[in-house]
Amino acid sequence: MALTQFNPIAEEKEIRSFLSDEARGIKISVVEVTGSTNEDMKKRAREGEAEISLLIANGQTAGKGSKGRSFFSPDGTGVYMSFLLRPDCTAEESTLLTPMAAVATALALERVTGTEAKIKWVNDIFVSGRKVSGILTEGAAKKDGKGLDWAVVGIGINIKRPDGGFPAEIESIAGAVYEGTENLRNRIAAEVANYFVHFYKRLTERGFYEEYRKRLFILTKELTVTVADESFTATAVDLDPMFRLKIRLSDGSERLLTSGEVSVRFNAQFAMPNAQSRDS
Numbered sequence: 001m002a003l004t005q006f007n008p009i010a011e012e013k014e015i016r017s018f019l020s021d022e023a024r025g026i027k028i029s030v031v032e033v034t035g036s037t038n039e040d041m042k043k044r045a046r047e048g049e050a051e052i053s054l055l056i057a058n059g060q061t062a063g064k065g066s067k068g069r070s071f072f073s074p075d076g077t078g079v080y081m082s083f084l085l086r087p088d089c090t091a092e093e094s095t096l097l098t099p100m101a102a103v104a105t106a107l108a109l110e111r112v113t114g115t116e117a118k119i120k121w122v123n124d125i126f127v128s129g130r131k132v133s134g135i136l137t138e139g140a141a142k143k144d145g146k147g148l149d150w151a152v153v154g155i156g157i158n159i160k161r162p163d164g165g166f167p168a169e170i171e172s173i174a175g176a177v178y179e180g181t182e183n184l185r186n187r188i189a190a191e192v193a194n195y196f197v198h199f200y201k202r203l204t205e206r207g208f209y210e211e212y213r214k215r216l217f218i219l220t221k222e223l224t225v226t227v228a229d230e231s232f233t234a235t236a237v238d239l240d241p242m243f244r245l246k247i248r249l250s251d252g253s254e255r256l257l258t259s260g261e262v263s264v265r266f267n268a269q270f271a272m273p274n275a276q277s278r279d280s
Contacts, residue, residue, distance in 0.1 A: 006032045006058060011186060015056070018190030023197040027053040033075050035062040037082035038138060038154040045084050045140070045150035052197060053084040056189055063156060066123060066136055072170060077162040079185040082154040083196060091141070092242065093204055094148050098123050098137045098259065099243040100199045101153050103208040105133050106215055108191035109157075112184055113177055119215040121236075121245050122259040125157075126217070130175020133157040155192060159185050206241060213239050223247065225257065 008030040015028060027050075034040055037055045039062070044053065059075030073080050083101075087094055105125050106117035109132070118126045125133035139151035158176040160183055166174040177188070199208045213219075218236045225234050225247065234247035237254065244256040 008032070011056075011058075014186040015190045015193075018187050018194075020194040020198070022201070023190075023194045026193065026197060028056065028193075029054070030056045031058070033057060033059040033061060036060055036064050036154075037080050038064050038136060038152050041082040041084045041152045041154075042138060045152060049084060051084055051086045051150075052200070054081060054193060055084075056081045058185075060156075064136055064154065065134055065156075071134060071136075071156050072167060072174070073156060074162045077160050077176070078156060078158050079189050080154070080156045081189055081192065082152050083200075085151045085153065085200065087148055087151055087200075087203060089204055090147055091145075094139065094151060095258070096203055096206060096243065097151055097153055097200075098135055099212050100203065100208050101135045101137070101155055101196060103211045103215075104192055104195035104199060105135070105155055105157065107195045107211065108188055109133070109177060111191050112188050115177075117215065118217045119212060121216060121218055121239075122243065127175060127177060131173050132175050132177050153196075157188060157192075159183055159188065209239075209241065209243075212243065218245075227257075 011030045012028050015030070016024070034057045037057050037060065041053070041055050057080045060071070060073035060080050063071035063073035063080060065071040085097070087097070099122060102119050102123055102125060106119060109115070109117045109125065109127060115127055120126060123135040124131050134156050136154040137151060139148045141147070142149045158174060160178045161176045165171060216239060219238065221236055223234050223236055225232055232249065234249050236245060237248050238246040240246060240256060244258050246254055246256055248254050
């Protein structure tokens with residue numbers, strides 16, 4: 001989409017035309033380019049904006065990925081969206097937001113494209129062996145330390161391949177939903193919102209667990225796990241109800257991993273065709 005063609009009002013109108021009745025009441029803002037939708041929504045959160053608010057950008061100049069990485073977000077090739085939430089849940093239950101968003105994204109992509117989407121624990125979405133989406137959840141605790149005052153869930157989706165391709169450091173990893181010129185960004189954004197709102201309103205029921213688990217393509221695969229400065233080999237065994245990854249070590253012992261403490265590297269050729277190894 002060329003810069004001169006961008007019309008935020010028309011974009012929002014089209015997005016709203018695809019929303020379900022359940023999601024129709026959310027606040028939506030659409031912009032051409034911003035630094036980071038997550039940073040913008042964190043500012044709004046601190047200023048007191050209510051949930052459920054959604055900011056959608058056509059491009060980011062300072063997109064954020066997990067573990068302090070940047071997220072490649074060129075104008076006109078993706079959809080970059082952040083939800084502002086004020087969840088009424090415990091701190092432990094708030095960890096469900098990222099896998100919830102992963103399922104919402106995977107289901108939305110499958111509904112629009114008809115192509116199966118897979119999940120790499122905990123926050124990456126793969127289509128046809130390539131990473132097409134990443135999720136970053138940030139939040140602030142309440143003053144009493146019980147639960148979150150607010151949470152911002154950012155979702156970046158590569159809709160089409162950028163002119164000139166992806167940067168060299170991610171060229172072997174990154175992919176796009178559409179490798180040609182097709183661009184259904186508004187429909188995809190709306191479908192993500194539909195699933196996201198549906199699951200969020202039932203967050204603690206964890207009704208998205210089975211959808212997540214059946215798309216998790218690292219189960220039974222050998223991983224290299226890094227915790228702090230220690231790396232070791234383990235096998236992914238299962239996913240517990242709180243979306244912690246159960247692994248089996250070489251001595252036969254098992255442990256649970258939480259997403260905030262580790263990176264995992266896997267030999268993806270055993271998991272998905274044409275995929276490449278990647279840190280989570």
